[in-house]
Amino acid sequence: xxxxxxxxxxxxxxxxxxxxxxxxxxxxxxxxxxxxxxxxxxxxxxxxxxxxxxxxxxxxxxxxxxxxxxxxxxxxxxxxxxxxxxxxxxxxxxxxxxxxxxxxxxxxxxxxxxxxxxxxxxxxxxxxxxxxxxxxxxxxxxxxxxxxxxxxxxxxxxxxxxxxxxxxxxxxxxxxxxxxxxxxxxxxxxxxxxxxxxxxxxxxxxxxxxxxxxxxxxxxxxxxxxxxxxxxxxxxxxxxxxxxxxxxxxxxxxxxxxxxxxxxxxxxxxxxxxxxxxxxxxxxxxxxxxxxxxxxxxxxxxxxxxxxxxxxxxxxxxxxxxxxxxxxxxxxx
Numbered sequence: 001x002x003x004x005x006x007x008x009x010x011x012x013x014x015x016x017x018x019x020x021x022x023x024x025x026x027x028x029x030x031x032x033x034x035x036x037x038x039x040x041x042x043x044x045x046x047x048x049x050x051x052x053x054x055x056x057x058x059x060x061x062x063x064x065x066x067x068x069x070x071x072x073x074x075x076x077x078x079x080x081x082x083x084x085x086x087x088x089x090x091x092x093x094x095x096x097x098x099x100x101x102x103x104x105x106x107x108x109x110x111x112x113x114x115x116x117x118x119x120x121x122x123x124x125x126x127x128x129x130x131x132x133x134x135x136x137x138x139x140x141x142x143x144x145x146x147x148x149x150x151x152x153x154x155x156x157x158x159x160x161x162x163x164x165x166x167x168x169x170x171x172x173x174x175x176x177x178x179x180x181x182x183x184x185x186x187x188x189x190x191x192x193x194x195x196x197x198x199x200x201x202x203x204x205x206x207x208x209x210x211x212x213x214x215x216x217x218x219x220x221x222x223x224x225x226x227x228x229x230x231x232x233x234x235x236x237x238x239x240x241x242x243x244x245x246x247x248x249x250x251x252x253x254x255x256x257x258x259x260x261x262x263x264x265x266x267x268x269x270x271x272x273x274x275x276x277x278x279x280x281x282x283x284x285x286x287x288x289x290x291x292x293x294x295x296x297x298x299x300x301x302x303x304x305x306x307x308x309x310x311x312x313x314x315x316x317x318x319x320x321x322x323x324x325x326x327x328x329x330x331x332x333x
Contacts, residue, residue: 014078137304189223189250213273218258
């Protein structure tokens, strides 16, 4: 992969969360100029600019809208966290925070006289169906919605809600033509990094107290990606001007939950873990005010387009990624 010669101007709406900070740090350290658009500006090595994610507003012109004018890349990550109970209010916020901000950016970018050359928009590997039988790539993967998770039982309504959000999110993204702006929908797997409060932190807490065993029946696939490969994949897509449309951003080797948790226990040097059957997971999700879908849905996603384009992963296998992430976790302080 070639290295970009000149510094880029990269704008990341909704970039104050885990993934946004990963990308901001990665690109800032490589000499690019990064601007995070956030509802609550904060002190950081990169620029942060206020936006409300709803409308430009007269008072906003000259601030966040102007950061996009002449920018090289827009990476939209805006959207309320899905780590919550899917009650009516949370569903509304999850849906509108993605669809409305994406539609807003479509209007703003179309109005600019120097729009970004590339717009990467967050999407999710959850868009594919619950898959135990085969891997899902961009060309042959089957989008989810109302599928059976067993021979006799359909997927819960919360799963169908997540898929509807993902489909409508991409529809809003591709709704308006942007002839001067290339578009990529990033169908990302879970991005693992050694930071407090994220998915890895939750799983390591379970491992350390002896609860890091198989979750559910353990047959459901886990799609994942190491933070380094996620940032490198985004960089790769910026440089490859021949790539557009949906792209799976996931490590090439998803694995069943049983093996996934075993590798994480091995990395922590924890020999055993008490299994958590589905009823306990449902109860735990209720107390933790989240949804069991995040663990029980089988996501077997492969990055066919990245591999075909020649992208080389540093961490192809979860065991190696888990060892690196645990080492970083233990060496944080």
